[in-house]
Amino acid sequence: MNDVQTTAQTLIPRDLDKPLHTQLARFTHGVSPASLAGAYLDWLTHLALSPGKQQELLVKAVEKELRIAWHAFLGPFDHCKPCIEPLPQDRRFSAPEWQEWPFNLIYQSFLLHQQWWHNAASGVPGVTAHHEHVVTFATRQLLDIVSPSNFLLTNPEVQAATLKSGGMNLVQGAQNFIKESLRLAAGRPLPGTENFRPGKEVAVTPGKVVFRNHLIELIQYRPQTDTVFAEPLLIVPSWIMKYYILDLSPGNSLVKYLVEKGHTVFILSWKNPSSRDRHLGMDDYLKAGVMAAIDAVSSIVPGQKIQAIGYCLGGTLLGIAAAYMARHHDERLKSLTLLASELDFEDPGELGLFIDESQLSFLNDAMANKGYLDGKQMAGAFALLNSRDLVWSRMVHDYLMGGKHPVNDLIAWNLDATRMPYRQHSEYLRHLYLKNDLAEGHYLVDGKPIALSDIWIPIFALGTRRDTVSPWHAVYKTHLLVPAEVTFCLSSGGHNVGVVNPPGEGVKRSYQIATRKAGARYIDPDTWQASMPEHEGSWWPALEHWLRRHSGERVAPPAMGNAAGGYPVLQDAPGRYVLVP
Template sequence: MADDTEHAAPDFRLPDPAIVSRTMADVAERGQRIVNDFLKRQAEHPGAVAEAPIDPFNIGSAFFEMTTRLMRDPQRLVQAQLGFWQDYMTLWQNTTRRILGDAITPVIAEDAKDKRFKDEAWRESEVFDFIRQSYLLSARFFRNVVDDKEGLDPRTAQKIDFYTRQFVDAMSPTNFLLTNPEVLRRTVETGGENLLKGLSNLLADLERGRGQLRIRMTDDTKFALGDNIAVTPGQVVFQNDLMQLIQYTPTTETVLKRPLMILPPWINKFYILDLRPKNSFIRWAVAQGHTVFVCSWVNPDERHAEKDFSSYMREGPYAALDAIEKATGEREVNAVGYCLGGTLLAATLAQMAAKKDTRIKSATFFTTMLDFEESGELGVFIDEEQLQALEEKMGSRGYLDGREMATTFNMLRANDLIWSFVVNNYLLGQEPFPFDLLYWNDDSTRMPAKMHSFYLRRMYQQNDLVKPGGIELNGVKIDLRRIKLPTYMLSTREDHIAPWASTYRATQLFKGPMRFVLAASGHIAGVVNPPESGKYSHWVGKDLPEKADTWLQGATELAGSWWPDWQRWIAAQAPETVPARQPGAGGLPALEPAPGSYVKVMASD
């Protein structure tokens, strides 16, 4: 007689009634508060909903055009459907044979980098293996159908591909309770308390977003600027309407004579380069003997609506150069620009070249777009209809809300930055893990209306920056081809914001000596990669052929961080040293300790 324990029902416990009661009472109270807040805002702005575009991303017209073209050649669609059903029948047959004990090779497997199906139940259970493969086959079918882009405008084709992927990612079985084995297992183990906790987390995120879902990616209570993040010692020595200039305290007895000026992007906050001591580029650069100055940009509001790109140039690098000279007595500097900060640096250098201003002696660019012809997936959000809607929204309040921009960037990596947290926070009912990079990612910034419109239209949409005289800043028509100083350009191989093949195009623009380096990983991790981590290789090459792929074929891959390579390069530009300079001891007094007050202003303030 078989042991009855072999067929015993799973150990399922009911949730504690007291917990259920408290949770539901809390849900009712908080839910009512969210609804009341929403209704109050609608009363204050009664036209907001009516004026909102039905299709804000202009998706409908793109898919309508694709469908029209598909219908002109239905044979292709029929062939795709036949292939899908043949694969599906094979999956049914394989699943049946597997249940009968046969060893079966999967019909389809996920990408090795896909973390969604890491739970062993996706392979060990016949049911979940079938669900997984069924989803992967369906996803491939959708992608194959929209892959036929013949006759479509490239931007329309890109938009169709992007939003098809968004739909496919959203429909993953990992995102639903009944088709995620890990969630089902947790529900059984906790008696459903994970779902109650998840509901509470969902309400908390709705409260954070004032009625809009703002997913919490990390435990932000574990971080405080100047306490355990952005802690490299220094002082604010200058400030204006757009930035505070931070000078960092030296840790060496002597420093390079030429100070280092860093222009971070104002799409995000500067402390991506100063997260923790172990991964702080700023701290590391100070330890290499640089007198480091960083522009900490203001988090703009309606008062900054008229600040344009020229304003950021005048009140950013130009103001910083004047302040650095007062603080150190040095006119010549080395400059670093990161992402949009690099775009500003290049525009400034071209303007300085026209005026014969030679104070910047070398330039370093981190993941910087200058030629926007192939701007990657961000181009999906930049067409005339979307720009007009965005400009109307910015015009009413004077800025672009940082949370809206954060959503755009998160959509570029939806599985990692959206759906993984939906599963963790709402289905598994877990608190997000404390992670400095995600804390920074969630600390969004606003963008002044006039500047942002100029940036999107003149650079992303019209690609005027690479056209000689295509852009005029402060009355000066600029030409990037007039930049002749030594340049170090760093790109990252898996960059979804500034595709490396597009950033490489700058090698054909500048006329001075250039070193191009490609780091492994993406827009952030590839840059913030200290030597001690032992992570991510990088590629170097002497020649700069026209095509990026040709460069990579001839490049040499080196293990580890690119930081030491950059240090050797920049130190060779001007190796003379002087006694270390203390913030506030020169011609500018110390105003407040780093990281300063501008960086502490939140988008929600």
């Protein structure tokens, strides 16, 4: 009886944590205040105990002030070069107006102070690497708030637009702000998204749902050629997104592109989970997701091996499935394609800033009541990773310049948020991101570890140069983890645009590609990038050529579904699950 009372007395106070953390998570986009405070305390304490670092920062501060002062003195008499150049990805000060006095001094002074704060936040002896990255990132976000590009009085582009329009840009911007505020308060969707509805304007490649369980629908696409390659393709998108990013409007659809090239394509559509699915874990997503889909494809196209394609965490899950199948001598996979997918999470880029014990505890409490993580919170965290382009530049464009961003299919898809079940989200963050179990051989399936080194099928791995979700250096580590033949492709663009990268005119695209034979020597990623030739255009034809090379003869298209084998046609694509808000 005393034990029961003690347990009750412990649980009741702890239950007070969850509502607090749930409310905090709404304002912080799921970022733990304790995690952030701990990082700054670590940094500040070690900085206070490092007089050498303090002296170094003092010298740098004096040097930077002298540089800007000398530049200010010479500026009116000489068109000298800026005393500091923005980073290549920083386009805030690229307009000619910024090179005129006094705005050239304003933005260069800001960049010098930004550089000084980076020096202050990094290289402090004793600070953990994780805390240093958190402080550097958070400080940069805070400085971006006060960038001179964000204010009317210090932005010459906005001033020029105001003079030209007689102030109408500010009137239009105020109207944009009011409309956006009212829309967000009412919970209404962004105007224009109604023009990109799944099954109407996007996700329109003809196909049928041929399998459904409590977690997935499997779509088989109707062949569009007289003959097809014998081996079918199975695409596994990430569970944190709706599948139709790979089947957007017809001109942006990788699915349509592959079907038109003569491939039999299947794609997995994840259910958008609710609170009733809180118990689903990573094993469920493996067994009821990927393995169930492989069983279905093997029944519909019997006697043929499968070329599996995974995007983002869908590729990670496919890597787990491939290692699991190798352990059981299951040889149904012919090849493995990983699109912006990590198998090693030791250095997951800026997304790793949100992963530590404090952060996971905070997220678990925030998810506990609902039983899932709201996709809007995840979208907010992704926006923080690229706030310069996704937040501040947009606010300047919409509220100061009075412009409007047109909604396209990719933006509409990005706003079609999904949820993640409590157990599964907690497991993949802890076992993949925090502990890196998959790369280190500790990831358990059925209670036994699996090994990526057991994978011997050919791999096509795609990295994208500006990816903050799956940094290409992390994707490149596939070479270290898998002994099989690896074809690595590095594409221009970011995590989404670098993948949704169709052939066509008018958009500058490029990629590098090379194949490492099984057992060949390792080349580090930077040496690889510097030595590989660059090809203009989309990487999609390179992928299709690689898939074709690993395919057999062309045959008559298979039937849609296999009713006799338990996989009847259920309904037209895009199915039911993708429409669940």
